[in-house]
Amino acid sequence: MSTDPANSAGPAALAKTSASTAGSERPYVVFGYGSLIFKPPPHVIRQTPGYLKGYVRRFAQMSHDHRGTPENPGRVVTLIHKEDWDHFSESDPFPDDDVVWGIAYTIDPAYESEVRDYLDYREKDGYTLEEIDIYGLVNGQETVIIPKAYCYVGRPDNPSFIGSEPIDQLADSIWHSVGPSGPNKEYLYHLAEAVRRLSPESHDSHLFELETRCREMDQMANRSSASSGVNEL
Numbered sequence: 001m002s003t004d005p006a007n008s009a010g011p012a013a014l015a016k017t018s019a020s021t022a023g024s025e026r027p028y029v030v031f032g033y034g035s036l037i038f039k040p041p042p043h044v045i046r047q048t049p050g051y052l053k054g055y056v057r058r059f060a061q062m063s064h065d066h067r068g069t070p071e072n073p074g075r076v077v078t079l080i081h082k083e084d085w086d087h088f089s090e091s092d093p094f095p096d097d098d099v100v101w102g103i104a105y106t107i108d109p110a111y112e113s114e115v116r117d118y119l120d121y122r123e124k125d126g127y128t129l130e131e132i133d134i135y136g137l138v139n140g141q142e143t144v145i146i147p148k149a150y151c152y153v154g155r156p157d158n159p160s161f162i163g164s165e166p167i168d169q170l171a172d173s174i175w176h177s178v179g180p181s182g183p184n185k186e187y188l189y190h191l192a193e194a195v196r197r198l199s200p201e202s203h204d205s206h207l208f209e210l211e212t213r214c215r216e217m218d219q220m221a222n223r224s225s226a227s228s229g230v231n232e233l
Contacts, residue, residue, distance in 0.1 A: 078154030
């Protein structure tokens with residue numbers, strides 16, 4: 001995902017802004033780590049790539065309303081505290097991940113209430129609002145560029161949390177699931193592409209491995225379809 005220079009700011013500018021507004025009314029800043037990266041909220045006046053420390057992004061949340069159905073829920077990402085995820089990571093091939101890249105969106109104050117309502121509805125399926133520090137590199141040094149940004153986190157005790165699944169089983173669920181917002185795999189592909197564009201340093205082993213496996217299933221399905229077409233001639 002590219003950012004518009006007119007409404008984006010680098011880590012150094014954000015760090016200065018955060019310091020200068022520490023004693024004034026705090027702006028409404030939301031950190032997106034899932035679909036918010038490629039489908040931003042409305043009324044954004046600034047967006048800045050950054051990352052969280054001590055968390056993992058995992059396809060551990062069932063989606064009954066967007067990328068699946070109540071009968072056949074899809075899988076979408078949630079942000080989980082690393083220490084919490086360690087209790088569910090028996091099937092996780094990347095247990096050492098603890099950094100999550102995303103985008104911080106500063107919302108126009110005139111529309112704060114409207115955007116809060118919009119996001120509360122959009123993230124209604126098992127997410128809890130938390131305040132989290134966002135990090136970046138300023139003059140080569142890691143620093144908090146935005147303190148206490150708001151973030152929707154799927155806590156392990158919410159009813160839609162499914163925990164860790166074997167990567168092959170998870171990829172298969174994503175590849176087959178479809179919901180009102182479209183195929184589950186499209187969500188995966190959009191997110192993987194958007195994360196790659198955030199920064200040269202942005203990476204997510206879990207996300208990219210699932211993308212690879214689902215695209216392999218696409219290729220297998222295409223070859224099967226082509227073979228069937230030949231046989232019908």
